[in-house]
Amino acid sequence: DAGVTQSPTHLIKTRGQQxxxxxxxxxxxxxxxxxxxxxxxxxxFIFQYYEKEERGRGNFPDRFSARQFPNYSSELNxxxxxxGDSALYLCASSFGMNTEAFFGQGTRLTVV
Amino acid sequence: GESVGLHLPTLSVQEGDNSIINxxxxxxxxxxxxxxxxxxxxxxxxxxxxxxxxxxRQGQRVTVLLNKTVKHLSLQIAATQPGDSAVYFCAENSGxxxxxxxGIGTKLQVIP
Numbered sequence: 001d002a003g004v005t006q007s008p009t010h011l012i013k014t015r016g017q018q019x020x021x022x023x024x025x026x027x028x029x030x031x032x033x034x035x036x037x038x039x040x041x042x043x044x045f046i047f048q049y050y051e052k053e054e055r056g057r058g059n060f061p062d063r064f065s066a067r068q069f070p071n072y073s074s075e076l077n078x079x080x081x082x083x084g085d086s087a088l089y090l091c092a093s094s095f096g097m098n099t100e101a102f103f104g105q106g107t108r109l110t111v112v
Numbered sequence: 113g114e115s116v117g118l119h120l121p122t123l124s125v126q127e128g129d130n131s132i133i134n135x136x137x138x139x140x141x142x143x144x145x146x147x148x149x150x151x152x153x154x155x156x157x158x159x160x161x162x163x164x165x166x167x168x169r170q171g172q173r174v175t176v177l178l179n180k181t182v183k184h185l186s187l188q189i190a191a192t193q194p195g196d197s198a199v200y201f202c203a204e205n206s207g208x209x210x211x212x213x214x215g216i217g218t219k220l221q222v223i224p
Binding site for chain 2: 004031033035041042043044045048050055056058090092094097098099100101102103104105106
């Protein structure tokens with residue numbers, strides 16, 4: 001069975017640019033959550049989407065946005081990139097709103 | 113605010129010995145705790161969880177202990193193996209949705 005898949009695996013962007021990261025949840029999972037993991041720290045919650053609606057939001061600026069599609073896949077968008085946005089962006093899927101989360105390998109974003 | 117933190121950033125253990133990773137939390141309302149293992153270049157992997165109505169839970173070679181009185185939990189790994197080398201995060205999820213709050217992490221190094 002395929003786990004949570006994220007694309008791309010690595011990405012380099014310039015300050016001020018915009019980026020879109022993609023996530024496909026485990027088949028049958030309806031919830032997708034996004035996390036930012038800065039080097040040397042634990043992941044920080046950004047968003048949760050369940051049944052295509054935003055159900056939770058962490059302490060991130062409005063430059064960060066996301067959406068979930070009818071097939072439950074999700075995109076995370078970050079506008080006006082800053083150097084501090086460089087991190088590993090993790091997607092996690094779960095069957096329900098508050099059930100065990102399974103993480104993908106992440107997308108390593110480097111902003112230069 | 114709520115936070116989950118770890119006592120030791122790095123733990124070195126001889127292969128075959130038992131490992132104990134400690135974690136303190138500050139939110140007394142926390143009722144669900146999870147331990148994750150993160151290997152280099154990978155997303156966090158679920159190890160074991162425990163709810164606040166329990167004080168001990170066992171899995172395969174792992175045991176989680178929860179002491180609600182002092183807001184402390186620990187992960188015990190029996191007969192530590194080289195494949196156990198990773199960063200271990202304690203985390204809590206009490207938001208009613210899929211918002212997992214991670215601690216800083218402890219790096220476990222297994223000495224052959």
